[in-house]
Amino acid sequence: MSVFKQIVLLLSTMILLSYGSLTQAAGDPVKGKVKAAACAGCHGKDGNSLAPNFPKLSGQYADYIVKQVNDFLHKKRSDPIMSGMAAMAGSAKDLADIAAFFASQKKMKGTQVKSAKAARGKILYLKGNSARGIYACVHCHGKNGKGASKTNPFFPVIGGQHKVYLVKILKDFKLKKRTNDPAGMMAAVAIKMNNADIDAVSEYLSGL
Numbered sequence: 001m002s003v004f005k006q007i008v009l010l011l012s013t014m015i016l017l018s019y020g021s022l023t024q025a026a027g028d029p030v031k032g033k034v035k036a037a038a039c040a041g042c043h044g045k046d047g048n049s050l051a052p053n054f055p056k057l058s059g060q061y062a063d064y065i066v067k068q069v070n071d072f073l074h075k076k077r078s079d080p081i082m083s084g085m086a087a088m089a090g091s092a093k094d095l096a097d098i099a100a101f102f103a104s105q106k107k108m109k110g111t112q113v114k115s116a117k118a119a120r121g122k123i124l125y126l127k128g129n130s131a132r133g134i135y136a137c138v139h140c141h142g143k144n145g146k147g148a149s150k151t152n153p154f155f156p157v158i159g160g161q162h163k164v165y166l167v168k169i170l171k172d173f174k175l176k177k178r179t180n181d182p183a184g185m186m187a188a189v190a191i192k193m194n195n196a197d198i199d200a201v202s203e204y205l206s207g208l
């Protein structure tokens with residue numbers, strides 16, 4: 001195991017311990033399906049949003065969805081649209097049910113883009129760029145961006161997500177507009193990326 005992988009493993013164990021409450025109370029996807037109507041207008045009935053600025057939630061980890069909505073509620077993450085919507089999720093139980101429903105849907109999937117840009121993005125995703133200190137995304141986000149492991153909700157599913165949203169959010173991390181990533185793990189990567197890297201890796205990811 002590489003030193004980097006060991007650090008990631010250690011960090012995620014520490015986070016799992018400190019965010020222990022996140023892994024409690026599994027939601028009920030059947031009840032969640034009804035409650036998710038509050039989110040469907042933007043995120044799609046099954047979590048596959050049509051508009052590219054609304055992230056897909058289908059097949060995302062339930063605990064990741066819960067964390068993000070709570071972060072919006074508690075102003076650790078902000079967005080002109082979603083910050084106002086977070087309260088619509090209702091009680092903690094309602095939110096757990098909604099999250100369980102979206103998580104139970106097919107993992108998000110995009111349409112493959114065959115471009116030189118996507119090919120560059122793939123190299124960055126799989127290998128990073130050691131000369132410039134960019135860690136390879138695959139270490140944390142897993143094969144094809146579908147998550148590191150079934151039981152680790154801290155590294156979200158990003159493969160198959162909308163390109164417009166990916167570009168926006170990577171720039172938010174880079175410019176410290178989004179700062180809710182545990183231990184600043186994601187900002188540490190984004191800050192080393194230039195706009196061309198962000199565009200390329202997002203083009204690749206959105207096609208997975």
Ligand code: HEC
Pocket residue numbers: 036038039040041042043053054055056057064065066068069078079081082085086088089090098168169
């Ligand atoms: C009016 C549109 C709208 C509605 C309704 C809405 N959202 Fe969102 N949501 C957004 C937007 C826009 C973002 C992206 C925010 C950003 O760019 O940071 C978002 C982001 C999110 C994220 C973060 C996803 C990620 O990959 O990080 C979650 C989770 C989420 N919404 C859950 C919900 C839930 C649950 C509901 C229903 C209770 C809901 N949203 C209702 C517009 C909406």
Ligand code: HEC
Pocket residue numbers: 008055067124125134135136137138139140141154155156157158166169170180181182185186189201
């Ligand atoms: C050291 C581990 C690590 C590496 C390496 C890493 N990420 Fe992340 N990434 C994270 C974590 C942790 C989060 C979740 C932040 C949170 O909880 O809000 C995240 C979140 C994201 C998100 C936001 C997902 C969403 O919808 O909310 C995107 C997009 C992303 N990463 C892309 C990348 C790309 C592209 C790379 C490679 C250039 C990369 N990441 C490398 C740990 C990592």
